[in-house]
Amino acid sequence: MPRSSADEARLDAVAMANRLHSDLGLRQRVTQGDGVIDVFGAIAELGIPLVFKPLDSALGLCLPAPLSGIMITTRRGLHIQRFTAAHELGHASLEHMGSVDQEILERGPNYDDGGRDLQEVAADAFAAEFLLPRWLYRHHIQKQGWTLTYDLKMPATIYQLALRMSVSYEAACWGLLSHKIMDWRQVQSLRKAKLADLKSGLGDGHRPADSWSDVWRVTERDHGASLTGNPADLLRIELSEAPASGHRWTVESLAVLGWDLLEDHSDFQHAPLLYGAPSRRVMIARAQQPGLNRIDLRERQPWGPDHEDDPHFALAIALSGPETPGLSRADRARLGLGN
Ligand SMILES: [Zn+2]
Missing domain, CATH: 2.60.40.2020 (Immunoglobulin-like)
Incomplete structure (x- = not known):
């Protein structure tokens, strides 16, 4: 079957996310460090200005070159802020036109996007791969000694996995599917769990x-x-x-x-x-x-x-909770501005 243009866009985006992991040496740093991809830090290292503001009408936005810059809302939790930042980093690194994002899908490759704009499909796929590469799942699953046949079938385990990767439960579930760690039926079953009950x-x-x-x-x-x-x-x-x-x-x-x-x-x-x-x-x-x-x-x-x-x-x-208006905590620490 020939690849659709959405498939092509996703493959290019995943390749770009992997290239950035490699360029920034993230795999080694993350697996030897705290086990979380620091997307705000990565944006800073790439020299892209990043600022947080109390946006009501968008989760985030990305200004194209030559201005270049990323803005993320402070009105959402840290996990959504991180996914939005990764999505905007996708737009920037794939050299898309500017984007104002009201909706972001926390999904990786292999989905029917029903006519969604190809740049948005690519930015979502980039974000999923950038924050949740297969090696990060492996790192946490091995460290915790979780088994595929027992532990990972339980929503309570996936919830703890998501917390350790600093992403939403939903995003962690989709990553299990895109990395073929679980099949569609298993992932749909996990997605039915109610977080309030798990907590x-x-x-x-x-x-x-x-x-x-x-x-x-x-x-x-x-x-x-x-x-x-x-x-x-x-x-x-x-x-x-x-x-x-x-x-x-x-x-x-x-x-x-x-x-x-x-x-x-x-x-x-x-x-x-x-x-x-x-x-x-x-x-x-x-x-x-x-x-x-x-x-x-x-x-x-x-x-x-x-x-x-x-x-x-x-x-x-x-x-610490979500990022607050102004620079990211990572940027403030780097610049010696305190918290
Ligand atoms: Zn977008």
């Missing part, structure tokens, strides 16, 4: 204060991670514990680090009931302040001395 399940009845905030499930696999979320996000921390030997996680340190502990219990293995078997300690915490927060826990015997080889769990989470 309240993870929060054990505790919910974030607003509907756009998230619930992160972090485990030993996230030790050392740097995550980015919203100020009202909840953290569900699940860690193995050996209560038979008197070892407990030092949950008291959460309060010292500025966290409210909403929930703290241990899940024991029930079938078969094994006395002395490790249990799972489950803590649900909410940061008292937005911005950069840290978790630092040790598992030790409360009456014993500290040992250097006590199990240790630490991570950093920037609860």
Whole structure:
């Protein structure tokens, strides 16, 4: 079957996204760093001016050369801001005419676009590939030890995958399809999940204060991670514990680090009931302040001395929320303008 012009546009866009990954050395930087493609940073590195404004009538816009520049609304969450920025970067790098975007589809290749403008088809495909390359899925799936046959079939897992790539749940689902990690039927089934249900399940009845905030499930696999979320996000921390030997996680340190502990219990293995078997300690915490927060826990015997080889769990989470009017946080930091 001959390729349609929309197919050609998507293929060119995907090739351009891959070329930029390569030119900017993003694969190595992202997989050795925080596991998120920093699209605002990439735009800055390419020398394209980027500014955020409270636009009501558009998600974002792109001025063509020779003016050249990208503007993104502050009226949406960080995940939409990131996808919009990647879409506008697509217009800029594919040397399209200027564009004012009211609607952006968070999809990659292989879809019927029903007569959508070819430049928009290309910019959407560019954005999906730029933020969600196949190697980024592989990186997180391997790091978390998720399996295709079990874990990835559960919407709760895909939700956690999306958070770690800093994209919407919808965008993460479409990427599974475009990279042929899952088929159409599986992806449609995942897309039916209600995020509110996933969040309240993870929060054990505790919910974030607003509907756009998230619930992160972090485990030993996230030790050392740097995550980015919203100020009202909840953290569900699940860690193995050996209560038979008197070892407990030092949950008291959460309060010292500025966290409210909403929930703290241990899940024991029930079938078969094994006395002395490790249990799972489950803590649900909410940061008292937005911005950069840290978790630092040790598992030790409360009456014993500290040992250097006590199990240790630490991570950093920037609860910064969407970008605000003006320059991006990355640009402000680079220019020494503070937050
Ligand atoms: Zn566009």
